[in-house]
Amino acid sequence: xxxxxxxxxxxxxxxxxxxxxxxxxxxxxxxxxxxxxxxxxxxxxxxxxxxxxxxxxxxxxxxxxxxxxxxxxxxxxxxxxxxxxxxxxxxxxxxxxxxxxxxxxxxxxxxxxxxxxxxxxxxxxxxxxxxxxxxxxxxxxxxxxxxxxxxxxxxxxxxxxxxxxxxxxxxxxxxxxxxxxxxxxxxxxxxxxxxxxxxxxxxxxxxxxxxxxxxxxxxxxxxxxxxxxxxxxxxxxxxxxxxxxxxxxxxxxxxxxxxxxxxxxxxxxxxxxxxxxxxxxxxxxxxxxxxxxxxxxxxxxxxxxxxxxxxxxxxxxxxxxxxxxxxxxxxxxxx
Amino acid sequence: xxxxxxxxxxxxxxxxxxxxxxxxxxxxxxxxxxxxxxxxxxxxxxxxxxxxxxxxxxxxxxxxxxxxxxxxxxxxxxxxxxxxxxxxxxxxxxxxxxxxxxxxxxxxxxxxxxxxxxxxxxxxxxxxxxxxxxxxxxxxxxxxxxxxxxxxxxxxxxxxxxxxxxxxxxxxxxxxxxxxxxxxxxxxxxxxxxxxxxxxxxxxxxxxxxxxxxxxxxxxxxxxxxxxxxxxxxxxxxxxxxxxxxxxxxxxxxxxxxxxxxxxxxxxxxxxxxxxxxxxxxxxxxxxxxxxxxxxxxxxxxxxxxxxxxxxxxxxxxxxxxxxxxxxxxxxxxx
DNA sequence: ATGAAAGCGCTAACAG
DNA sequence: CTGTTAGCGCTTTCAT
Numbered sequence: 294x295x296x297x298x299x300x301x302x303x304x305x306x307x308x309x310x311x312x313x314x315x316x317x318x319x320x321x322x323x324x325x326x327x328x329x330x331x332x333x334x335x336x337x338x339x340x341x342x343x344x345x346x347x348x349x350x351x352x353x354x355x356x357x358x359x360x361x362x363x364x365x366x367x368x369x370x371x372x373x374x375x376x377x378x379x380x381x382x383x384x385x386x387x388x389x390x391x392x393x394x395x396x397x398x399x400x401x402x403x404x405x406x407x408x409x410x411x412x413x414x415x416x417x418x419x420x421x422x423x424x425x426x427x428x429x430x431x432x433x434x435x436x437x438x439x440x441x442x443x444x445x446x447x448x449x450x451x452x453x454x455x456x457x458x459x460x461x462x463x464x465x466x467x468x469x470x471x472x473x474x475x476x477x478x479x480x481x482x483x484x485x486x487x488x489x490x491x492x493x494x495x496x497x498x499x500x501x502x503x504x505x506x507x508x509x510x511x512x513x514x515x516x517x518x519x520x521x522x523x524x525x526x527x528x529x530x531x532x533x534x535x536x537x538x539x540x541x542x543x544x545x546x547x548x549x550x551x552x553x554x555x556x557x558x559x560x561x562x563x564x565x566x567x568x569x570x571x572x573x574x575x576x577x578x579x580x581x582x583x584x585x586x587x588x589x590x591x592x593x594x595x596x597x598x599x600x601x602x603x604x605x606x607x608x609x610x611x612x613x614x615x616x617x618x619x620x621x622x623x624x625x626x627x628x
Numbered sequence: 629x630x631x632x633x634x635x636x637x638x639x640x641x642x643x644x645x646x647x648x649x650x651x652x653x654x655x656x657x658x659x660x661x662x663x664x665x666x667x668x669x670x671x672x673x674x675x676x677x678x679x680x681x682x683x684x685x686x687x688x689x690x691x692x693x694x695x696x697x698x699x700x701x702x703x704x705x706x707x708x709x710x711x712x713x714x715x716x717x718x719x720x721x722x723x724x725x726x727x728x729x730x731x732x733x734x735x736x737x738x739x740x741x742x743x744x745x746x747x748x749x750x751x752x753x754x755x756x757x758x759x760x761x762x763x764x765x766x767x768x769x770x771x772x773x774x775x776x777x778x779x780x781x782x783x784x785x786x787x788x789x790x791x792x793x794x795x796x797x798x799x800x801x802x803x804x805x806x807x808x809x810x811x812x813x814x815x816x817x818x819x820x821x822x823x824x825x826x827x828x829x830x831x832x833x834x835x836x837x838x839x840x841x842x843x844x845x846x847x848x849x850x851x852x853x854x855x856x857x858x859x860x861x862x863x864x865x866x867x868x869x870x871x872x873x874x875x876x877x878x879x880x881x882x883x884x885x886x887x888x889x890x891x892x893x894x895x896x897x898x899x900x901x902x903x904x905x906x907x908x909x910x911x912x913x914x915x916x917x918x919x920x921x922x923x924x925x926x927x928x929x930x931x932x933x934x935x936x937x938x939x940x941x942x943x944x945x946x947x948x949x950x951x952x953x954x955x956x957x958x959x960x961x962x963x
Numbered sequence: 964a965t966g967a968a969a970g971c972g973c974t975a976a977c978a979g
Numbered sequence: 980c981t982g983t984t985a986g987c988g989c990t991t992t993c994a995t
Contacts, residue, residue, distance in 0.1 A: 297746075297770065299972055310982045315974060323980055345744045346690065347972035350681045350987050357724075365713070366706045374700050378727050382734075387724050387741065389692075392713050399717075406722065409680045411632075435632065547912060577882060577912045634988055645966045650990060658964060682988035685971050 298341050307335060318343075349411070358600065359407030360390045361400060361417040363444070368572035369589045370418070373442065376593025377416065384601055386413070393420040401428055408437060414600045419444040421486055438603045442596040444488055452599045453615040454592050458488045461585040461620035462495020463502075465539045465567040468583070468622055470503045474537030474565055477505075480549065482516040482541045489516065492541050492569065516541050521548035529556065535564055537628070543570040547578045550627065565628035580626030588618055633676050642670060653678075684746070693935065694742030695725045696735060696752040698779070703907035704924045705753070708777065711928025712751065719936055721748070728755040736763055743767060749935045754779040756821055773938045777931040779823055787934040788950040789927050793823045796920040796955035797830020798837075800874045800902040803918070803957055805838045809872030809900055812840075815884065817851040817876045824851065827876050827904065851876050856883035864891065870899055872963070878905040882913045885962065900963035915961030923953055 300314040307314070309328065317324045317332035318341075349355040358381055362370050374390065381388055389410060391403035400420045407415055415437055417429075421444075429449045433439055442454040469477050479496045482489025493512060500507050511531070515524050528549070540546035546568030550560060558564050560580055568575065568584035575582040595616050603611060635649040642649070644663065652659045652667040653676075684690040693716055697705050709725065716723055724745060726738035735755045742750055750772055752764075756779075764784045768774055777789040804812050814831045817824025828847060835842050846866070850859050863884070875881035881903030885895060893899050895915055903910065903919035910917040930951050938946060 301972075311972090312974080312983080313981055315972095316981085319974090325980060328980085342740070342744050344685075344746060344972050346681055346685045346746055347987090348974085350679075350685055350971090350989095351973050351975095353987070355681065365700070365709050366703065368701065371701045371706045374725075375727065378700070378725065379729075382726070387726075387745065389722050390709075390713065390725050391717070391722075392710065394714075405677070409677050410722065411679060411681055544908075551912075573879075574909060574912050577886075577909050579914050636988075646989085647967080647991080648965055650988095651965090654990090660964060663964080679988050682971090683990085685973095685987090686989050686991095688971070 297344070298339050299344070300341070303332065303336055303339070303341060306339075307332060355411050355413055356385055357387045357389055357410065357412045358597070359403075359410070359412035359415040360388050361393055361403045361407070361415065362390065363393050363395050363418060363420050365390070365392055368574075369443075369570055369587055372589030373418075373593035373596075376590035376595075377597045378593075379590075380594045380597045381601075384597075386597075386601070393423075395420045395422060397423040397425070404428055404432060408432060408435070412437070413604050414438040414440070416440050416442060416596050416600060418442050419446060419486075421483060424485060438600060440596045440600045442592055444486065447487065450613055452603070452613050454596045454599065454618075455615065456488075456587060456592070456618045457620055458491035459495040459498065461569060462492035462539065463499045464495070464620055464622050465569065465585055466496045466499035467502070468624075469537035469539060469565055469567060469628060470499060470505065472537070472561075472565055472628060475505055476508075476535050477511065477537040477539060478531060478535045479512045480515040480521075480538065480540040480545050481512055483514060489541060492539075496539055511535075516545055518544045518548040521545055521552065525552060528552065532556070532558065532564070537565045537567075539567050539569075541569055543568040543572050543575055543582060543584055546582055546584065546627075547574055550578055550580075550582070561626065561628050567622075567628045571623050575623070575625070578627075583625045583628040584623050585620045586623050587620075592618060632679070633674050634679070635676070638667065638671055638674070638676060641674075642667060688746075690746050690748055691720055692722045692724055692745065692747045693932070694738075694745070694747035694750040695723050696728055696738045696742070696750065697725065698728050698730050698753060698755050700725070700727055703909075704778075704905055704922055707924030708753075708928035708931075711925035711930075712932045713928075715929045715932045716936075719932075721932075721936070728758075730755045730757060732758040732760070739763055739767060743770070743772060747772070748939050749773040749775070751775050751777060751931050751935060753777050754781060754821075756818060759820060773935060775931045775935045777927055779821065782822065785948055787938070787948050789931045789934065789953075790950065791823075791922060791927070791953045792955055793826035794830040794833065796904060797827035797874065798834045799830070799955055799957050800904065800920055801831045801834035802837070803959075804872035804874060804900055804902060804963060805834060805840065807872070807896075807900055807963060810840055811843075811870050812846065812872040812874060813866060813870045814847045815850040815856075815873065815875040815880050816847055818849060824876060831874055846870075851880055853879045853883040856880055856887065860887060863887065867891070867893065867899070872900045872902075874902050874904075876904055878903040878907050878910055878917060878919055881917055881919065881962075882909055885913055885915075885917070896961065896963050902957075902963045906958050910958070910960070913962075918960045918963040919958050920955045921958050922955075927953060 304311045304314045317329045393400035426446050440452045445453045481493045484490045568582045571584045571586040575584050639646045639649045652664045728735035761781050775787045780788045816828045819825045903917045906919045906921040
């Protein structure tokens with residue numbers, strides 16, 4: 294941190310009081326035009342910039358938003374950040390980003406760090422491993438507004454921004470059924486991850502709606518590219534009885550497509566595959582992936598919007614809101 | 629920001645002075661063990677947390693690093709952030725991220741914001757449009773340590789973390805030549821972007837080394853997926869005389885591969901394609917992309933390391949360093 | 964071993 | 980219209 298010029302320096306140089314400088318710089322009506330211009334010009338000249346730290350301390354408001362995110366290196370999450378950044382930047386807020394790297398302890402440490410920094414509010418998407426939510430409740434009680442997005446937590450009452458994951462799962466699965474599939478494998482996320490549970494619920498609901506049997510052995514916990522490779526042999530055993538796959542995310546779907554092709558399966562003729570996310574990879578894989586679109590950028594913006602709404606009306610106790618983004622199916626060639 | 633408990637509250641509650649509390653909490657030797665434990669226990673009980681803002685103001689050190697990055701939604705850049713975040717987190721620094729979105733004005737505003745926040749140092753990768761660098765020089769003069777990474781600026785003397793882009797371009801092109809290509813198209817970035825110029829220089833050098841003619845019409849400014857589509861017709865005209873392509877980045881290479889395939893060209897038999905970056909898409913496209921590996925995570929870590937080295941030795945005037953990461957060619961199927 | 968007081972840079976209530 | 984003063988939460992010098 295640097296020894297930059299302060300209002301004290303300006304006051305001394307111009308032979309006025311510190312408060313006059315402070316007021317002049319913020320166009321306080323009490324100050325005469327002449328002194329105002331004098332001070333402003335001088336400030337500009339010597340390149341004066343207020344110390345945000347001092348301001349924050351004084352005003353008990355840091356104009357900073359904390360963000361806790363599982364992994365930046367995921368198209369969805371980086372789109373979310375992009376949306377958050379764009380809006381908060383415009384509204385004069387900065388974002389401090391912490392990655393949990395899907396680790397609950399690091400997530401808890403990040404929360405503490407953000408609180409220590411007296412951020413004005415916190416945006417969070419839970420790590421896969423988080424099972425204890427007391428620290429979030431405590432943060433809210435202490436007066437830190439929280440907004441959960443995507444990977445939310447039902448037991449914490451607060452603002453939320455989510456997709457309709459159940460409907461997404463249902464849509465994807467129903468599409469497969471309408472295409473004639475009746476033995477549909479679901480590559481699922483861990484069921485304590487809410488988005489994982491909901492997408493699976495949607496899958497089950499679609500099967501039920503169409504009077505198809507629900508087979509537990511066709512629901513496989515497998516939600517990363519790496520896991521597809523690990524479970525490769527098990528997958529190969531299952532494949533002969535399968536005519537469709539709904540994968541909980543694009544990268545899993547794509548990894549599966551790759552091993553399917555290696556085994557000589559034709560997609561979509563032999564097996565249809567639907568993903569979830571619609572990242573940039575979806576149009577690169579062959580056949581191009583049919584998948585559920587997930588609007589990361591918009592969800593990011595909306596999360597900030599909800600938070601700012603609360604920050605800008607600290608008194609008004611707005612009731613907690615949940616914004617639900619409807620899923621849309623992007624039909625391409627894989628299903 | 630919240631009305632959290634302060635050392636003043638602790639002092640009042642325990643009937644000691646503020647300074648005693650302050651000292652006890654940081655294990656000052658002057659304080660007796662008994663008062664120390666008393667104070668520490670109480671602080672823990674009421675969940676005391678120091679106000680980082682006050683600390684920063686007092687110590688003239690914010691323990692915060694500023695980052696200016698063109699676009700978060702790029703695999704390379706998000707890997708870089710990941711590496712930065714991991715290391716700085718461990719060292720007790722937080723990162724404030726600002727996107728320039730490839731816009732020089734927004735970049736300048738971001739720099740100002742970070743300076744206003746009295747970050748301890750700044751990490752930056754230039755936007756494509758930046759042509760004026762005076763603000764960076766000014767920041768350094770004002771005492772803000774800067775580290776440029778990837779998209780650096782030669783006219784600003786400071787620490788740098790880069791790849792050997794010239795060598796990368798040379799390697800890629802030479803590989804094509806060794807595979808028998810003699811009419812190699814280069815999809816290039818704007819030449820005022822240093823990485824663009826260097827990669828092109830490498831391309832030219834390889835041609836020279838192998839006594840091949842350099843044809844200006846085979847160097848095409850085209851560095852995004854969108855631009856490939858825009859230039860589609862022009863590309864189609866060029867293709868008949870082409871047997872190899874070196875693209876300045878993966879996404880351009882992949883977009884090209886897609887339109888090549890649409891036109892019936894076989895890759896690599898008819899045209900060989902090499903990219904630059906080795907992002908996750910490189911193994912998804914078919915044929916899998918031969919490309920230059922770019923170690924984003926490591927470059928991010930190294931940038932923070934250089935910066936911390938300077939922050940931790942404020943007196944020692946270490947001479948500016950440039951870390952150069954050697955490129956490696958990932959050979960796959962496209963060339 | 965502990966406390967009083969000044970000050971980091973700024974704002975705002977109170978005086979004049 | 981301008982100045983004086985207190986204080987945001989904390990550290991640290993100087994007393995005691």
